[in-house]
Amino acid sequence: xxxxxxxxxxxxxxxxxxxxxxxxxxxxxxxxxxxxxxxxxxxxxxxxxxxxxxxxxxxxxxxxxxxxxxxxxxxxxxxxxxxxxxxxxxxxxxxxxxxxxxxxxxxxxxxxxxxxxxxxxxxxxxxxxxxxxxxxxxxxxxx
Amino acid sequence: xxxxxxxxxxxxxxxxxxxxxxxxxxxxxxxxxxxxxxxxxxxxxxxxxxxxxxxxxxxxxxxxxxxxxxxxxxxxxxxxxxxxxxxxxxxxxxxxxxxxxxxxxxxxxxxxxxxxxxxxxxxxxxxxxxxxxxxxxxxxxxxxxxxxxxxxxxxxxxxxxxxxxxxxxxxxxxxxxxxxxxxxxxxxxxxxxxxxxxxxxxxxxxxxxxxxxxxxxxxxxxxxxxxxxxxxxxxxxxxxxxxxxxxxxxxxxxxxxxxxxxxxxxxxxxxxxxxxxxxxxxxxxxxxxxxxxxxxxxxxxxxxxxxxxxxxxxxxxxxxxxxxxxxxxxxxxxxxxxxxxxxxxxxxxxxxxxxxxxxxxxxxxx
Numbered sequence: 001x002x003x004x005x006x007x008x009x010x011x012x013x014x015x016x017x018x019x020x021x022x023x024x025x026x027x028x029x030x031x032x033x034x035x036x037x038x039x040x041x042x043x044x045x046x047x048x049x050x051x052x053x054x055x056x057x058x059x060x061x062x063x064x065x066x067x068x069x070x071x072x073x074x075x076x077x078x079x080x081x082x083x084x085x086x087x088x089x090x091x092x093x094x095x096x097x098x099x100x101x102x103x104x105x106x107x108x109x110x111x112x113x114x115x116x117x118x119x120x121x122x123x124x125x126x127x128x129x130x131x132x133x134x135x136x137x138x139x140x141x142x143x
Numbered sequence: 144x145x146x147x148x149x150x151x152x153x154x155x156x157x158x159x160x161x162x163x164x165x166x167x168x169x170x171x172x173x174x175x176x177x178x179x180x181x182x183x184x185x186x187x188x189x190x191x192x193x194x195x196x197x198x199x200x201x202x203x204x205x206x207x208x209x210x211x212x213x214x215x216x217x218x219x220x221x222x223x224x225x226x227x228x229x230x231x232x233x234x235x236x237x238x239x240x241x242x243x244x245x246x247x248x249x250x251x252x253x254x255x256x257x258x259x260x261x262x263x264x265x266x267x268x269x270x271x272x273x274x275x276x277x278x279x280x281x282x283x284x285x286x287x288x289x290x291x292x293x294x295x296x297x298x299x300x301x302x303x304x305x306x307x308x309x310x311x312x313x314x315x316x317x318x319x320x321x322x323x324x325x326x327x328x329x330x331x332x333x334x335x336x337x338x339x340x341x342x343x344x345x346x347x348x349x350x351x352x353x354x355x356x357x358x359x360x361x362x363x364x365x366x367x368x369x370x371x372x373x374x375x376x377x378x379x380x381x382x383x384x385x386x387x388x389x390x391x392x393x394x395x396x397x398x399x400x401x402x403x404x405x406x407x408x409x410x411x412x413x414x415x416x417x418x419x420x421x422x423x424x425x426x427x428x429x430x431x432x433x434x435x436x437x438x439x440x441x442x443x444x445x446x447x448x449x450x451x452x453x454x455x456x457x458x459x460x461x462x463x464x465x466x467x468x469x470x471x472x473x474x475x476x477x478x479x480x481x482x483x484x485x486x487x488x489x490x491x492x493x494x495x496x497x498x499x500x501x502x503x504x505x506x507x508x509x
Contacts (some may be wrong), residue, residue: 037329039317039325067322068430069321086429087321091301092296092297092303093293094429096430106431107433107435108293108431108435109449123449128308134189
């Protein structure tokens with residue numbers, strides 16, 4: 001009895017078909033995996049964050065959570081409120097308020113920032129990200 | 144016929160196991176002057192197995208959730224019987240593995256064993272070293288302590304210096320703009336499954352390369368001469384050498400026990416050596432503890448970022464150095480392997496080690 005061996009063209013055709021289907025399935029699988037791994041869009045990304053005015057004392061800093069990131073709001077003079085991201089622009093550590101010096105200090109590499117967010121010294125490459133702050137009644141709205 | 148012999152006979156009849164053992168143990172010959180540095184591979188294999196076993200056991204009580212992670216580690220340390228031992232073995236073991244990996248790499252460089260035909264062995268070993276660093280970094284976050292949180296923040300933030308994609312890359316690594324529960328999820332998945340799987344495959348490939356190409360002859364002694372290599376594949380034979388089993392296995396075992404003694408001495412007598420104070424406080428995303436530093440093996444990279452005026456230059460220097468190391472066998476192509484006949488390489492080698500130590504010490508005290 002002889003065994004029928006299919007011609008090589010048929011095998012080549014099968015390789016191409018199976019290879020193409022495999023590549024298509026791989027490509028189809030990559031997209032959902034990529035989307036799964038991408039950071040999700042948080043709801044309330046544009047919402048303003050309310051902070052009670054009484055919590056922000058004159059000459060002191062109040063730290064709060066701004067859309068998942070630490071932020072700080074100050075009252076440098078009566079009725080004036082300014083807010084910044086509390087994330088140091090050098091390596092992402094959280095700045096600390098130095099009440100006796102009236103400036104911010106990053107504990108990681110001693111970066112210093114003024115009450116207007118400007119870099120006063122150390123390695124930070126740019127000022128703190130400024131956040132809009134408006135007074136509405138007895139609240140300060142940040143964002 | 145006793146039971147043991149009949150079991151071996153049963154398996155041998157079906158799988159030819161005696162032949163495999165003979166070819167790979169008693170008839171597998173190694174150079175007669177093989178030295179103690181050659182045993183570091185077996186040491187590393189043992190240490191990786193200890194990490195794997197202790198890691199699985201820690202998973203029984205660890206909870207990968209920011210609200211419970213720190214408490215679950217505290218529970219392992221204080222309440223679960225011998226939990227402190229397993230956790231300390233795992234944490235200290237990671238450091239011992241890095242020490243053994245660096246020694247292994249340095250000894251291979253000193254004896255120029257990376258040279259043709261062992262380029263793939265070197266390359267796979269280099270990737271194993273880097274994957275181990277990723278494994279250490281991802282594992283560092285899991286206890287969700289102040290140290291974990293801020294060391295991860297600083298480490299992931301460094302990627303932001305890459306032009307164009309930097310910010311997106313940091314967000315992707317963290318799963319958000321800051322280190323948060325999504326970062327913990329990602330790092331946990333990578334630490335317990337993704338990287339160990341990849342590492343297992345690479346270790347398998349590395350061992351295959353070692354066995355297939357053959358162990359290199361130590362480039363010492365009056366009889367050593369650089370080997371002329373043919374254009375085709377050739378297994379390096381060592382006629383008249385010592386058998387892998389029992390002669391070499393005994394040597395391996397002795398060095399493994401030496402490392403285990405060193406390892407256990409730290410576990411029992413200096414277990415806080417690798418745990419600064421901030422490792423015992425739960426993570427607080429609003430308060431960065433002062434003097435946060437990465438682990439000792441990342442200090443050189445941390446300090447390099449600080450030395451240069453721009454982080455991008457610092458990252459570029461690190462990238463160039465790591466690429467040079469990865470491609471070393473393709474750059475250093477001469478056949479000479481004797482250390483004292485390679486003065487330029489040896490000078491760079493010694494200066495490189497001194498520079499690594501000096502920058503690390505500088506990083507620690509800066």
